[in-house]
Amino acid sequence: MKLAHQRPMFDIAMLGVPLVFLVLICAVPVVYTVVMSFQSVDMFTIMSLRRPFVGLHNYMALFARPGARHIFLNTALFTILSVSAQLVLGFALALFFNRRFPGAATLRGVFLAGWIMPGLVVGGIWKWIFAGDNGVLNAVLAGLHLTRSHPFWLSDPALSLYAVIVANIWLGIPFNMILLSVGLAAVPADVYEAAKMDGAGPVRTFLFITLPMMRATIAAVASLGVIFTLQQYDLISGLTEGGPSNSSNVAQYWSWQLSFQVYEIGQGSALAVLMLAFTAAVAGFYVWSTRQEQAA
Amino acid sequence: MILPSVRRRRIDGGIGLVLAAIYLFPLYWMYATALKSPAEIFRNPPTFWPHTLHITFGRVFVEHAMAHYLWNSALIAAGTTVLTVLLGTGAAYVLARHRNRWVDAALFLVLLLQALPPSLLVTPIFVAFNQLGLLATPRFAVVLAQTGKMVPLFIVLCRASFAQVPRELEDAARMDGASRPMAFLLIMVPLARNGILVSAILVFLQSMGEYVYSRSLISSDALQTASVGLRGFLGTNTTDWGGIMSYSAIFVTPILIVFALLQTRIIGGLTAGALK
Numbered sequence: 001m002k003l004a005h006q007r008p009m010f011d012i013a014m015l016g017v018p019l020v021f022l023v024l025i026c027a028v029p030v031v032y033t034v035v036m037s038f039q040s041v042d043m044f045t046i047m048s049l050r051r052p053f054v055g056l057h058n059y060m061a062l063f064a065r066p067g068a069r070h071i072f073l074n075t076a077l078f079t080i081l082s083v084s085a086q087l088v089l090g091f092a093l094a095l096f097f098n099r100r101f102p103g104a105a106t107l108r109g110v111f112l113a114g115w116i117m118p119g120l121v122v123g124g125i126w127k128w129i130f131a132g133d134n135g136v137l138n139a140v141l142a143g144l145h146l147t148r149s150h151p152f153w154l155s156d157p158a159l160s161l162y163a164v165i166v167a168n169i170w171l172g173i174p175f176n177m178i179l180l181s182v183g184l185a186a187v188p189a190d191v192y193e194a195a196k197m198d199g200a201g202p203v204r205t206f207l208f209i210t211l212p213m214m215r216a217t218i219a220a221v222a223s224l225g226v227i228f229t230l231q232q233y234d235l236i237s238g239l240t241e242g243g244p245s246n247s248s249n250v251a252q253y254w255s256w257q258l259s260f261q262v263y264e265i266g267q268g269s270a271l272a273v274l275m276l277a278f279t280a281a282v283a284g285f286y287v288w289s290t291r292q293e294q295a296a
Numbered sequence: 297m298i299l300p301s302v303r304r305r306r307i308d309g310g311i312g313l314v315l316a317a318i319y320l321f322p323l324y325w326m327y328a329t330a331l332k333s334p335a336e337i338f339r340n341p342p343t344f345w346p347h348t349l350h351i352t353f354g355r356v357f358v359e360h361a362m363a364h365y366l367w368n369s370a371l372i373a374a375g376t377t378v379l380t381v382l383l384g385t386g387a388a389y390v391l392a393r394h395r396n397r398w399v400d401a402a403l404f405l406v407l408l409l410q411a412l413p414p415s416l417l418v419t420p421i422f423v424a425f426n427q428l429g430l431l432a433t434p435r436f437a438v439v440l441a442q443t444g445k446m447v448p449l450f451i452v453l454c455r456a457s458f459a460q461v462p463r464e465l466e467d468a469a470r471m472d473g474a475s476r477p478m479a480f481l482l483i484m485v486p487l488a489r490n491g492i493l494v495s496a497i498l499v500f501l502q503s504m505g506e507y508v509y510s511r512s513l514i515s516s517d518a519l520q521t522a523s524v525g526l527r528g529f530l531g532t533n534t535t536d537w538g539g540i541m542s543y544s545a546i547f548v549t550p551i552l553i554v555f556a557l558l559q560t561r562i563i564g565g566l567t568a569g570a571l572k
Contacts, residue, residue: 010476010477010480011390011393011394013386014386014387014389014390014480015386015387015390015391015402017383017386018383018384018386018387018447018451019387019402019405019406021383021443021444021447022405022406022409022444022447022448025421025440025441025443025444026409026412026417026444027409028420028424029417029420029421029424030412030417030420032420032423032424033416033417033419033420036419036420036423041423046423046426047426047427049427093315096308096311096312096315097312099308100305101304101305101306101308101309101312102305102309103309103312103313104308104309104312105560106559107312107313107315107316109559109560109563110316110319110320110559111316111319111320112555112559112562112563113320113323113552113555113556114319114320114322114323116501116502116551116552116555117323117505117548117551117552118504118505118507118522118523118547118548118551119505119507119523120505120507120523120526120527121326121505121523121526121544121547121548122322123530124526124530124540124541124544125322125323125325125326125541125544126322127530128325128326128329128537128540128541129322129325131537133338133340134337134338134339134340134342134537136325136342139340139341139342142341143341170319170322173319174319178563178566178567179566179567181567182567227411230413231413231414231415233413233414233415233507233508234505234507234508234523237507237508237511237527238526238527238530252413252415252416253415255415255416255419256415256416256418256419256508256512259418259419259422260418260419260422260512265419265423268419269419269420272416272417272419275413275416276412276413276416279411279412279413279416280408280411280412282411283407283408283410283411284408286407286411287403287404287407287408
């Protein structure tokens with residue numbers, strides 16, 4: 001302890017340089033986004049540093065855009081359905097692979113192959129699976145006599161958002177499963193033995209021991225799930241590009257479209273500010289819940 | 297009672313295998329489609345394994361100029377990895393070594409920055425880089441932006457490896473007269489090298505598939521990456537699914553091989569880093 005404190009300059013430099021870099025490349029853009037969200041920024045003013053301030057005009061114009069309500073609703077659905085399904089399926093798989101059998105750890109690790117793949121490739125593969133005419137999903141559903149018609153998952157406005165959600169759930173399952181496995185492994189075995197002695201069945205054990213003891217882990221994993229889901233851009237670009245007519249569009253993709261496709265950079269920034277504020281709140285909750293876990 | 301438990305384990309193993317197979321079906325479907333002939337791809341109902349092999353990897357690679365796309369991806373991934381390791385290693389060490397209010401604040405900042413979606417940061421980065429003239433070297437611009445995304449992940453993963461090195465080893469080196477930088481470089485870094493290496497490879501693999509920064513910051517097709525190249529191939533009215541799946545297979549196979557070789561270490565690093 002004493003030695004380490006003799007030269008704090010070394011530690012300050014080692015931590016300071018990367019922090020300055022991160023602030024320049026991440027925090028400054030956040031501030032810059034806030035500034036641009038109050039300015040009139042388009043193709044012509046992008047190079048100049050002097051841009052007219054327009055107050056809350058960008059925010060009002062954003063909410064007045066056709067489809068704004070729809071896209072916010074989509075974002076909420078996309079996030080809530082994705083995160084809850086990832087949690088439930090990830091938890092079920094974690095519980096299953098927690099049973100001791102040969103190859104359990106290896107099989108569990110194989111799931112992460114989905115997580116390591118480039119998002120755009122995953123989008124491309126799912127686009128082919130969802131294809132209306134020759135897609136394998138429709139063939140399987142027809143084979144199981146579940147549908148008679150061939151739904152066009154990606155070009156039907158009533159279905160496209162759910163198709164994107166299914167692909168996103170697939171992407172998020174491995175991460176949820178691995179992190180929840182760690183939480184499960186941390187529950188002391190003697191607690192389970194005591195429950196068994198008292199005659200508790202598997203359902204009661206799960207409800208009254210596993211779930212309460214994993215509360216902090218579940219909170220951490222759920223907030224990470226929200227963070228990753230709100231980062232999802234590649235998958236949407238690969239699958240539907242938010243279409244048809246915004247039916248599968250979500251805020252993080254729309255913000256990019258506003259800035260880079262219709263050059264309404266001021267409005268794109270206003271949307272980004274709202275999303276960044278929400279993300280920061282979730283990240284704060286994540287850090288808080290990991291703290292809780294360490295204290296426990 | 298021994299026999300039923302052996303049987304139960306076998307049944308569990310079988311169920312586990314089936315679950316993994318269901319999960320990995322999209323991956324299998326990519327390879328199966330890539331190997332089918334165009335006629336077989338559009339057969340209805342689809343065949344679940346290729347009846348006649350039709351290998352077009354060479355044609356797709358040449359026709360879609362994958363050599364230059366992959367080269368650009370590798371260049372950007374390598375640049376990002378080098379810069380991330382240089383910036384992140386020392387920070388991970390300091391954050392693992394001390395525990396006080398300042399360290400907590402720095403760690404909170406790092407985690408917060410990791411949570412920011414790149415698709416929302418890319419607009420101000422584009423405008424700022426444009427004003428600074430950095431878009432004249434667009435691949436370098438992507439390296440800078442991607443490093444900003446990867447440094448927090450690298451710090452979080454490496455911190456766990458540094459935390460495992462006993463503090464006494466560093467103190468002993470200091471007693472022997474080593475300066476702090478010397479003790480860090482000659483004792484701490486070598487002892488944490490496995491964690492650093494695995495985290496660096498993970499950063500490289502993640503950066504190979506980088507998409508939103510490349511798409512937004514690079515305008516010249518000659519400097520563009522493999523993800524953006526695939527986006528162009530995917531188009532809206534495409535029917536060449538065999539070609540697209542071949543492109544995808546060429547792109548992801550090396551990534552999957554590296555991942556398979558390092559699987560257990562990567563999982564160990566992820567689980568240690570994300571929840572502590």
